[in-house]
Amino acid sequence: MMQEVLRLQNLQKSFGSVRALKNASLTLREGEVVALLGDNGAGKSTLIKAISGVFPVDRGDIYVRGEKVSIRSTRDAMDLGIETIHQDTSLAPDLSIARNLFLGREPVNFGWLGVFAPLDLAKLRKAASALLKRVGISKKLDADALVSTLSGGERQSIAISRAMQFAAKVIILDEPTNNLGVEETHGVLRFVKEVRDAGHSVLLITHNIHHVFQVADRIIVMRRGEIVAEQTVADTDLLTVESIITGADMSALLKEARAK
Amino acid sequence: MVQAVMTIAAEDDALGARGRSRLLRSPQFSSFVILIVLLAVFAVADANFLSPLNISNMMAFLPELGIIALGMTLLLTAGEFDLSVGAVFGLAPVVVMLLVQNGGVDIGVALLAGLMLCIAIGAINGLIVTKIGISSFLVTLSMLLVVRGAALYITQGFPLKSWDQPGFFVTLLAGSFNIGSFRFYTSLWWFIGLSLFAIYILRYAKLGNWISAIGSNRNAAVARGVPADSVKIWLFIATSVLAGLAGMISAFRISAASPVAGTGYELEVIAMVVVGGTALTGGRGTILGTIVGALMLRAIRNGIVLIGVPGLAYNIFVGLIILAMLILHALLQKNAARG
Numbered sequence A: 001m002m003q004e005v006l007r008l009q010n011l012q013k014s015f016g017s018v019r020a021l022k023n024a025s026l027t028l029r030e031g032e033v034v035a036l037l038g039d040n041g042a043g044k045s046t047l048i049k050a051i052s053g054v055f056p057v058d059r060g061d062i063y064v065r066g067e068k069v070s071i072r073s074t075r076d077a078m079d080l081g082i083e084t085i086h087q088d089t090s091l092a093p094d095l096s097i098a099r100n101l102f103l104g105r106e107p108v109n110f111g112w113l114g115v116f117a118p119l120d121l122a123k124l125r126k127a128a129s130a131l132l133k134r135v136g137i138s139k140k141l142d143a144d145a146l147v148s149t150l151s152g153g154e155r156q157s158i159a160i161s162r163a164m165q166f167a168a169k170v171i172i173l174d175e176p177t178n179n180l181g182v183e184e185t186h187g188v189l190r191f192v193k194e195v196r197d198a199g200h201s202v203l204l205i206t207h208n209i210h211h212v213f214q215v216a217d218r219i220i221v222m223r224r225g226e227i228v229a230e231q232t233v234a235d236t237d238l239l240t241v242e243s244i245i246t247g248a249d250m251s252a253l254l255k256e257a258r259a260k
Numbered sequence B: 001m002v003q004a005v006m007t008i009a010a011e012d013d014a015l016g017a018r019g020r021s022r023l024l025r026s027p028q029f030s031s032f033v034i035l036i037v038l039l040a041v042f043a044v045a046d047a048n049f050l051s052p053l054n055i056s057n058m059m060a061f062l063p064e065l066g067i068i069a070l071g072m073t074l075l076l077t078a079g080e081f082d083l084s085v086g087a088v089f090g091l092a093p094v095v096v097m098l099l100v101q102n103g104g105v106d107i108g109v110a111l112l113a114g115l116m117l118c119i120a121i122g123a124i125n126g127l128i129v130t131k132i133g134i135s136s137f138l139v140t141l142s143m144l145l146v147v148r149g150a151a152l153y154i155t156q157g158f159p160l161k162s163w164d165q166p167g168f169f170v171t172l173l174a175g176s177f178n179i180g181s182f183r184f185y186t187s188l189w190w191f192i193g194l195s196l197f198a199i200y201i202l203r204y205a206k207l208g209n210w211i212s213a214i215g216s217n218r219n220a221a222v223a224r225g226v227p228a229d230s231v232k233i234w235l236f237i238a239t240s241v242l243a244g245l246a247g248m249i250s251a252f253r254i255s256a257a258s259p260v261a262g263t264g265y266e267l268e269v270i271a272m273v274v275v276g277g278t279a280l281t282g283g284r285g286t287i288l289g290t291i292v293g294a295l296m297l298r299a300i301r302n303g304i305v306l307i308g309v310p311g312l313a314y315n316i317f318v319g320l321i322i323l324a325m326l327i328l329h330a331l332l333q334k335n336a337a338r339g
Ligand SMILES: Nc1ncnc2c1ncn2[C@@H]1O[C@H](COP(=O)(O)OP(=O)(O)O)[C@@H](O)[C@H]1O
Pocket: A015, A018, A019, A020, A038, A039, A040, A041, A042, A043, A044, A045, A046, A047
């Protein structure tokens, strides 16, 4: 069994009277893609925002490589090796690709100048080009191009490669294929597999079951703030997962499917 | 100047044909071309426009609004703005002069107190905007009233005689010198120095990367660990301090501190900044553009009078020229997005 990288224990979070997370626990192991499924409003985004330090949980514990941690800010999460690509785009459109790739972790000269330190532009550009090459999009993209000139798929690829570059242990993707075309969606999914093969663990949030069966090793289903099922992809099928998500009784359909 | 615009704009892009064509479509470049056209028109229409006396006059006023515009550019790039700058421009010298004349305080100490006051005003603006989440329009509009009201109340509405004894601080802020038949003030050095610093910050420093990112997509910046609120608070403070500095320079230059000085400057400054090509919506800021914008508004105000437009009509022209500039930037922006 692969080593555990991230463990969440009994996370709870309420927004006023809305209990977005009731008692969520899950484990993520080294080098696996875990899909987090659930209808809109199930609490998926809330769960990953708690892990990535956007807001604190009301109750519950987070362990990274077996050690209990406290994540109070996005910076804490990044320092623990947790990189998140949020649903609402995580890039600044008016900045170049290179500047976006290193946002918040800029290479600088004269570091003692703090925020006034000059960016190491040569290093920035070189590292950005190398990264774009590594992820196989260097031919199409120029590190100096503004993000506002990129397509949705290209932006997702940039965001994912940014997460990879800091050798993050855990990469979290919140609905990365939303609003993307078919081509671009396949590109992103292929990318997810490459990320896993490079040794990162991936938590993939989506409500597209078909994507899950293409890339995930395990499936975790959330409903109304709770985790209601956990299965390996090899041991389940599309219809079963669908019925768990909606909570509908699909046994009749299942029987029909099995009969075939 | 053209060379400077070229070099600095090209630094950021890959050098070469692509960088150059991007430069030609950049907002600060189109503003620059229009500035040249305007200067040419005024120079042809009235020979006095380029006379040493007139240029000296323009250069005396330029830094006072220009210095505030530098702070405003950074603030706008981060997605906020400050309507209280004109009032701070008025209040700071009034407080300093009251301390000196009525309180018997040393001029150096009084200036320090004025600086503290500006820092406090900026910090209050910034804290309310970021921590309570009220738009900067509303917060700084209220602050404008509070600050202007304070200036009027403590002076009972009367202008004060300013510090007119020559000395270190007067020379530092409002000394003058001659180059040939041109007469320049030290404030021009302040403007040039602060401009270079602001260009450095916005283009080359880590802080500039953060400022642009915050204005472009605040959530994205915060998700990368950028301390967006602190950056904004410090920018509000910097803008207030620059407004106070400009106020002191002006008061020393004309040897008077008036409680109504700087009235309407907030809009003039914002006009300079957006005419230069900085986006009112944040994310895209250009200091070079602001310098061009400051020169342009100064030249327009001066040139229009010289060529004989009736005084009461001249805001019509200023307004129309600003509007034309903004339309031009919008069209260029649309084109760039399509290309
Ligand atoms: N910032 C917030 N304030 C108030 N309610 C929220 C907030 N974020 C999420 N919620 C609520 O929490 C529940 C879970 O939302 P979310 O985690 O976004 O679901 P999902 O990502 O699975 O679609 C929803 O009922 C949503 O309305």
